[in-house]
Amino acid sequence: MKQEKGILLLIFFLLLLWIIGFTCARYTPSDPLQIHLKERLNPPAQEHICGTDELGRDIFSRVMVGFSNTIKVSIMTLFSSFFIGVIAGSLAGIFYNRFIDRLFNWMAAMLFSLPFLLIITALMSMMEKNLFNAYLVMTAIIWVAPARIIRAGVIKAKSADFVVAERAIGKSEWSILVRSLIPMSIRPAFIYSFKYFPEIIGMEAGLSFLGLGIQPPHPGLGKMIFDGINYLYSAWWYALAPSLLLFVVVLSSNLFYSQIAVKDEPAY
């Protein structure tokens, strides 16, 4: 598939997800925070499609709101980490094998050598636990992935014939970078960075699972799974509903990515 078409489809897909998330938060069948102590842990029925949780709240509505939070944070993380990745990756690419590049590689190796949930947990333990901080910390970890691809693209493009020609006619290094090198490497990198979208969603769910994401009583998918595993035997629907939704989102993202994927992927 052509890159331009892939990028258009990708933006359309993300927009669609955003709209679905937005509508989900608005039009829930019942109030996700309303407590009905008489209807604790009811099995799925006509009134509550996914049953109710330990405080009698409608799980279906809670899953919808949690989904909308996850989608918003994940898409924002995708874009902001891509933005940082472009800057850091192109800097490392121009100064290939010099100090900045070495520093970048060293930092990337350090971030990739620890399980990301551990780094996030360590960072979040020092911050106030809310959705915005979770977003900041996730961006601080995941930017390495797009940056590596941009770096590889810039290094590859640096030795291309037309860049040598531009240098020969006396263009400045910065204008070559901004007008030729970055545009050339940014498109495949944008498509490729979507490969990490399921991982970002998993990260967000993991944070919420450890209680570091959105705070109760507001619903987060990971938090609902964490609460639900206490009732796995008596109320299996509690943990199943949010995890099933995660599965559907990740599966559809992967299916979509396999359609738009560039033929020869970059090395990272």
Next chain:
Amino acid sequence: MISYLLKRFAYYLSIFLGIIFFSFILFHVIPSDPARTILGPNAEQAQVDQLRQKLGLDKPMSVQLGRYLKNILSFDFGHSYIDDRNVFHEVENRFKITLSLIAISMTIVFVYLFLVILSFISPLLQRCTDLLDFLMSSLPVFFSAVIIAIAVLYFSPVTSFSGNITSLNDLLYLIPPAFVLGLYPMAILAGILKKEMSSVLKSPYITAGKSWGFSDITILFRYALRNTLIPILSALSNILPMLLTGAFIVEIIFSIPGIGSILIKSIMNQDFPMLECTVIVNGAFFVLVNLAFEYLYPLVDARLVKERKQ
């Protein structure tokens, strides 16, 4: 060759030092007053001052950093804020359980990879593994873990775990979570193995082997497999951090007392020494594993040594 290995060693040592420095900044420089955090907001100022003196927090930063490094070298990470237990022993014990979970899941992964290699002989197996690979790569660990946990609760005879792996029962209990943990690496490694294997099988030396009349099994395992091992190994070292992240979540869902449960407990209680020790022990583990892989490559493929000499 030796200079290359020494260089790699120095590189990984620098990464490990970076992790130590990162955790020092995070846990010792950023928090304004750890002594106050330990004692709580209602403690007397005199008590706080006394504890601060005891922990050496009144000394300048450089002295603290020196003492911190010395403590790490002697495996002394202090005591838990909550129950005053030795943090290193606790993390060590829990880490053993996590590692055995990962070991079992890697065994399952390798059995599956064996099947994938066999699928080059049988078309039916090939179709099955293709479908399985796609499904498994799209399974978030949350979903598969919850499904398998429900299945275990309802159908499995083994539903208790003693806390350390001593009996067959404990081992049996670890198999379903290990399977869940292995799903993602299975898919990734099988994809790489298939890609590499099909390109290796096209090379002339395989045709030569066939014309000598070697059986398919001999060609696959004796001649083709070794050339696919390097990409598999490097993918494996990239996957390991992800595997550990998955292990934390799987452990919590299956209530196995590993590193995952430490994480959740120390977050809830703001138990910083515990978190710090977990970060450093994990960092050391990954640096060691990566180093071991670096040293393994030349053993697997002797051509790499030649390349580096040139």
